[in-house]
Amino acid sequence: MQTSPEPQADYIIIGAGSAGAALAHRLSEDPGTRVLLFEAGKASHPYTPLPISFGLLIDRPGPNWRFFSEPEETTANRKIPVPRGKLLGGSSAINGQVWVRGQHLDYDTWGQLGNRGWSWSAVGPIFKRMENYEKGGDELRGGDGPQGVSEVDDQNPLYDAILDAAEAAGHPRNPDYNGADQEGMVRTQASIRNGRRMSTAECYLKTARHRQNLTIVTEAHTNHLILEGKRCVGVTYERGGQVHEARARREVILSAGAIGSPHILELSGIGRPDLLKTHGIEVLHEMDAVGENLRDHIIARMQWKLSQAHLSYNHRASGLGLVGEVARYLLTRRGFLSLPAAPVMGFLKSRPELASPDIQLFAIPYAIKDVRRRTPQPFPAMGFSVCQLRPESLGSIHIRSADPYAQPAIRFNFMGERIDQETMIASVKMAREIADQAPLKKIRGVEFVPGADVSTDDEIEHWIRSTSETAYHPIGTCRMGPNGVVDDHLRVYGLEGLRVADASIFPTMPSGNTNAPSIMVGEKCADLIKADAVAT
Ligand SMILES: Cc1cc2nc3c(=O)[nH]c(=O)nc-3n(C[C@H](O)[C@H](O)[C@H](O)COP(=O)(O)OP(=O)(O)OC[C@H]3O[C@@H](n4cnc5c(N)ncnc54)[C@H](O)[C@@H]3O)c2cc1C
Numbered sequence: 001m002q003t004s005p006e007p008q009a010d011y012i013i014i015g016a017g018s019a020g021a022a023l024a025h026r027l028s029e030d031p032g033t034r035v036l037l038f039e040a041g042k043a044s045h046p047y048t049p050l051p052i053s054f055g056l057l058i059d060r061p062g063p064n065w066r067f068f069s070e071p072e073e074t075t076a077n078r079k080i081p082v083p084r085g086k087l088l089g090g091s092s093a094i095n096g097q098v099w100v101r102g103q104h105l106d107y108d109t110w111g112q113l114g115n116r117g118w119s120w121s122a123v124g125p126i127f128k129r130m131e132n133y134e135k136g137g138d139e140l141r142g143g144d145g146p147q148g149v150s151e152v153d154d155q156n157p158l159y160d161a162i163l164d165a166a167e168a169a170g171h172p173r174n175p176d177y178n179g180a181d182q183e184g185m186v187r188t189q190a191s192i193r194n195g196r197r198m199s200t201a202e203c204y205l206k207t208a209r210h211r212q213n214l215t216i217v218t219e220a221h222t223n224h225l226i227l228e229g230k231r232c233v234g235v236t237y238e239r240g241g242q243v244h245e246a247r248a249r250r251e252v253i254l255s256a257g258a259i260g261s262p263h264i265l266e267l268s269g270i271g272r273p274d275l276l277k278t279h280g281i282e283v284l285h286e287m288d289a290v291g292e293n294l295r296d297h298i299i300a301r302m303q304w305k306l307s308q309a310h311l312s313y314n315h316r317a318s319g320l321g322l323v324g325e326v327a328r329y330l331l332t333r334r335g336f337l338s339l340p341a342a343p344v345m346g347f348l349k350s351r352p353e354l355a356s357p358d359i360q361l362f363a364i365p366y367a368i369k370d371v372r373r374r375t376p377q378p379f380p381a382m383g384f385s386v387c388q389l390r391p392e393s394l395g396s397i398h399i400r401s402a403d404p405y406a407q408p409a410i411r412f413n414f415m416g417e418r419i420d421q422e423t424m425i426a427s428v429k430m431a432r433e434i435a436d437q438a439p440l441k442k443i444r445g446v447e448f449v450p451g452a453d454v455s456t457d458d459e460i461e462h463w464i465r466s467t468s469e470t471a472y473h474p475i476g477t478c479r480m481g482p483n484g485v486v487d488d489h490l491r492v493y494g495l496e497g498l499r500v501a502d503a504s505i506f507p508t509m510p511s512g513n514t515n516a517p518s519i520m521v522g523e524k525c526a527d528l529i530k531a532d533a534v535a536t
Pocket of ligand 1: 473
């Protein structure tokens, strides 16, 4: 092993994604604090500023880790692709840019699970301070934070038809689902500003990267944590074909994401003893919770034909239509290329007696044949994609080898719990009910995915299990809370000098997409580190 001269810092952060970039920005605000940020991927990719790049990068080697799940019976033994961002900004640099905080109840649940300082009254102000919402700040929304957010302003009569149809089906419109109440059919708010993606690389690192006390090292793959007894003192990482060490005077913070963070803990001898021993890894700290508690949204993608070609964007995704859209984007920063993954959404209740929505519906003005190849259907069409907001089924992520470059084994156990099956079936029926309302019915043709053949509960469940994939929201594998991996200050139980700050610490799934909550965790971790440093 070759070792370079050891760089030193007060804090070493592993992973410059949604949480890691926000954390690096906040910690390095104090010029007296030296921060070293390691990122396995490159600094950027030419496509990332384009909002539509979420489709272009979904399966692209380089800026994407391109993981796969294990074949599981619950999803017809398919290996499901699991994209994850591998560049500055992490998954926020390849994601669909849908901006959702979740429900206030989600964070109150985190508090009720024994995590002091994580209920809505504590994290609401953090969501507010991190936002730069184009409509400005108010009691709940932030207008002067680093993270650009705007509402989709694309104009298409299809959107009005969808909003009207949802209203006719009993789902109210909601002017701000990130405000007091999430419920309703809405125009999407997105991490997009002036037609450009607002990743955390753009919003948090661009301003911080010139600071003398912040060093960002890209293409640096962290292999292991270095433990001296029960204290984490640094990391080993590979860069340019050589293995190096870096030392932290105070702490190491793992922000490698819900897949990367438990993976690095296990590679470092922190985890379940029998599993580590199977792979020849010395057990340095026994911890059964590492890699457990994986949750994710399984998403069912439905498609309908549209009777009027101009309502669908299928013809804009290839050929001359695409040429026109490229020109339009270059001139105006608007149009098809400036859209997030879904310009209209719904947060819906499967049963009226529920206290809050349990289903999310994404409405998409085009329909593609294959998620990874992004080939549009050859006729005008639209899509509704649906998921259960708070899945109960638990999976896991564990090493399959001591080789830091071997992908871990991802087991989602999608729809393992009855409540998840029932809610997913209800979500498909609810999408159909909206599509059947007059405002949409008069402009649409047949539902061709899954189609009329799939109608009974058993058929719907079978179709979901045979075709549905992840909505790209893995969380929970370094769960915060009693019997978990980290305490409510994000410190790894039983070790000193080591915290985890990313989506892996979520104890339960926030109701919606997971980028905003991950950034919040990075922000909150900076607060905790600063407060703990003052206290000691
Ligand atoms: C295709 C896709 C679409 C999505 N769409 C949306 C959406 O529309 N809205 C939304 O809210 N959420 C969306 N998400 C989810 C959201 O982006 C993530 O939940 C969030 O970014 C997770 O943040 P994180 O900090 O936990 O991890 P990440 O942002 O994934 O960051 C982890 C970082 O650690 C780095 N890393 C990992 N291992 C190592 C290592 N060994 N050494 C060094 N560095 C390492 C990674 O390269 C990465 O940069 C999407 C995700 C994907 C992949």
